[in-house]
Amino acid sequence: MDHLQTNLPYSRPNTPGLHPSQIGFVGIGAMGYFMARNLANRRVIPGFAHAPLLLWNRSAEKPQKLVKELGEERVRITQSIEEIVNSCEVIITNLANDEVVKSIYDQFLKILTQSPPVKNKIFVETSTVGLILSVLYILTGLSSISGNLITLGELDGLLSQIRHVHFVTAPVFGTPSVADKAQLVIIMSGDYRSKKELAYLLVPSMGRKVIDVGENVEKAPTFKLIGNSMILGAIEVFGEAYTLGEKAGIEADRVNELVKDIFPAPGLMAYSDRMANDNFDGSIGFAIDGGIKDATHIRRLTATYNSPMPAIDVAHQHLITARAIHTTQKLEGKQSVETLDWSGIIAGSRVAAGLDPFDSKKHQSIVQEDE
Numbered sequence: 001m002d003h004l005q006t007n008l009p010y011s012r013p014n015t016p017g018l019h020p021s022q023i024g025f026v027g028i029g030a031m032g033y034f035m036a037r038n039l040a041n042r043r044v045i046p047g048f049a050h051a052p053l054l055l056w057n058r059s060a061e062k063p064q065k066l067v068k069e070l071g072e073e074r075v076r077i078t079q080s081i082e083e084i085v086n087s088c089e090v091i092i093t094n095l096a097n098d099e100v101v102k103s104i105y106d107q108f109l110k111i112l113t114q115s116p117p118v119k120n121k122i123f124v125e126t127s128t129v130g131l132i133l134s135v136l137y138i139l140t141g142l143s144s145i146s147g148n149l150i151t152l153g154e155l156d157g158l159l160s161q162i163r164h165v166h167f168v169t170a171p172v173f174g175t176p177s178v179a180d181k182a183q184l185v186i187i188m189s190g191d192y193r194s195k196k197e198l199a200y201l202l203v204p205s206m207g208r209k210v211i212d213v214g215e216n217v218e219k220a221p222t223f224k225l226i227g228n229s230m231i232l233g234a235i236e237v238f239g240e241a242y243t244l245g246e247k248a249g250i251e252a253d254r255v256n257e258l259v260k261d262i263f264p265a266p267g268l269m270a271y272s273d274r275m276a277n278d279n280f281d282g283s284i285g286f287a288i289d290g291g292i293k294d295a296t297h298i299r300r301l302t303a304t305y306n307s308p309m310p311a312i313d314v315a316h317q318h319l320i321t322a323r324a325i326h327t328t329q330k331l332e333g334k335q336s337v338e339t340l341d342w343s344g345i346i347a348g349s350r351v352a353a354g355l356d357p358f359d360s361k362k363h364q365s366i367v368q369e370d371e
Contacts, residue, residue, distance in 0.1 A: 007209040010196040024088035028057040032094035034179035040074040042205035052076040085111045092124045102133045117164045122194045130297040156217045166194040169217045171224035183208045189220035229298045235271045236315035239346035252276040274343040282339035291342030318348025
């Protein structure tokens, strides 16, 4: 059996559709940098020409760094979103939050309406977003939506009304370090043929596995939020356990060793290591703002489906507590890191227990003596 077949839920598509000649990537952030780099370095198939990956980002620093790392034969910075949309057959977006997603796809729609494509284009949204995007106004020559909200399904409807245009949601599981190693798990929903083509483009170049959850584009983001609820719930429990251990005189190294014995998942062990060592630098992890965004989306999802998740409610409160403390420290010039990682959630448990939020060296263990 084909090695990829075990990690992809599709049969191999017929060539030449397997290898689009031009791909664009929008959003070269903490995750997007590694995703774009690995995609640009994808395995070269004999007989297929690969044009440089086209990049667009609001700021130029990271795209320029990527060009310096790979060279212009692999990646090239575009001067406008119009060039990405008009030149590429596949456009991948990895963006910071719902508002940025709304803004970028608003621009996509306007460009597509002004210059309708004459061949297939696939737009691939890989960010973690809610099912309802905040939107001020979207207008195309075909349809308009005014008001404050637009669902992913409605966005899919607007895009699919334009001939040759397809939309796939493909959020990914993994931290920047996982993206660096091309070990992301990719969740896909949307047009079946588009997913089939994308799967063989993105695995193994960008990820290790694709999970298909159907043609409704809202399913993949829902699945991603369910997965994130498990991760967030776990690190909340870890934070509470470490805090209890600190109060009871159990060394953090001991708790961390136990985590590795009973929860041997690489991602969870990494967050445990951060808590054990007070390593809360979000510039090389998952920034707490992203954690609060995801927790907010999860809570909205639980309300939509009347499916309570009390652990996430507590985690959301502790994330906000941690961010508030860190913000105060920054105003006073006392912060230890510029960007706080979401493993800093432990601060919520620590301050509730009367401990320092981010520095366990300041704790005095309370140990019950035998009588």
